Amino acid sequence: MLPVRKQYLLPTMASQTKKISLILIPLLLSFLVALVQSGGIAVYWGQNKYEGTLQSACDSGNYVTVIIAFLITFGNGQTPVLNLSGHCKPSTGACQGLSTDIQACQDEGIKVLLSLGGAIGNYTLTSPSDAQDVAQYLWNNFLGGTSSNRPLGSAVLDGIDLDIELGGTSYYDVLVQTLSSYSSQGRKVYLSAAPQCPYPDAHLGQSISTGLFDYVWVQFYNNKPCEYQSGGDITKLTNSWKTWTTNVNATYIFMGLPASTNKTGSGYIPPSLLESQVLPMAKNSSKYGGIMLWNRYYDLQSNYSNQVLDSV
Numbered sequence: 001m002l003p004v005r006k007q008y009l010l011p012t013m014a015s016q017t018k019k020i021s022l023i024l025i026p027l028l029l030s031f032l033v034a035l036v037q038s039g040g041i042a043v044y045w046g047q048n049k050y051e052g053t054l055q056s057a058c059d060s061g062n063y064v065t066v067i068i069a070f071l072i073t074f075g076n077g078q079t080p081v082l083n084l085s086g087h088c089k090p091s092t093g094a095c096q097g098l099s100t101d102i103q104a105c106q107d108e109g110i111k112v113l114l115s116l117g118g119a120i121g122n123y124t125l126t127s128p129s130d131a132q133d134v135a136q137y138l139w140n141n142f143l144g145g146t147s148s149n150r151p152l153g154s155a156v157l158d159g160i161d162l163d164i165e166l167g168g169t170s171y172y173d174v175l176v177q178t179l180s181s182y183s184s185q186g187r188k189v190y191l192s193a194a195p196q197c198p199y200p201d202a203h204l205g206q207s208i209s210t211g212l213f214d215y216v217w218v219q220f221y222n223n224k225p226c227e228y229q230s231g232g233d234i235t236k237l238t239n240s241w242k243t244w245t246t247n248v249n250a251t252y253i254f255m256g257l258p259a260s261t262n263k264t265g266s267g268y269i270p271p272s273l274l275e276s277q278v279l280p281m282a283k284n285s286s287k288y289g290g291i292m293l294w295n296r297y298y299d300l301q302s303n304y305s306n307q308v309l310d311s312v
Contacts, residue, residue: 039290099153221267252289
């Protein structure tokens with residue numbers, strides 16, 4: 001009778017299981033890190049009548065925040081002026097119909113903010129009381145307060161964005177502090193800022209130092225010292241991103257980018273390079289929130305958000 005050979009199936013299976021585990025664990029950890037560091041896309045809407053409706057932007061499924069641009073006149077006792085560049089004329093009450101779009105966006109879980117400022121306009125704050133008056137106007141006409149003539153209708157916006165590029169640099173910290181104080185009335189007022197990438201921003205540095213902003217989307221375009229350089233050089237962009245994420249106390253910091261090369265100046269990053277080099281670098285910061293695109297019209301032309309959505 002032949003002797004029975006010993007079988008070693010269990011040790012072999014255990015060894016194979018261990019090898020599989022050693023392979024899977026790093027992959028799982030990488031997945032969890034990517035999941036934690038995943039972000040979203042914010043976009044500016046309102047400055048081109050050919051960009052489609054506000055609701056169509058939200059229905060695209062590409063954005064977590066849409067910023068209505070711009071309130072171009074405010075402060076110094078002036079009557080505030082909203083400019084939506086051909087979409088509708090606020091002074092006639094024609095923009096109140098946007099209330100339906102705003103509510104539809106919010107029903108989809110998308111935050112809708114109003115942006116103050118922009119590259120053209122007539123705005124400034126002349127004193128602490130002037131800043132407080134502007135904050136009260138915003139609360140009553142766009143946020144949770146009441147007014148007989150709300151420019152965008154009855155919808156309550158989620159918050160206020162500051163894209164201050166002109167006028168004086170003082171008292172925006174008071175404006176931010178006053179707006180933030182309205183959150184105590186039951187509904188949070190989200191605050192965002194769009195500084196230029198040279199640090200600190202000349203107009204918004206003081207207000208950003210309050211630490212009250214939920215979102216800071218830094219404009220890494222039209223600023224040669226701190227933007228992406230064509231040809232694949234991300235050195236200046238990387239150094240500036242690290243400066244902002246290290247020094248700014250904000251909940252999330254977004255990388256602001258042009259959505260196309262069409263009349264948006266410099267700083268455009270090809271989608272493939274954004275995915276392969278820029279986003280892996282940006283996601284090293286725990287403050288990474290995603291990217292901001294200027295603007296919805298250019299995004300429609302280039303299909304930029306669709307190309308990078310899964311990587312953001």
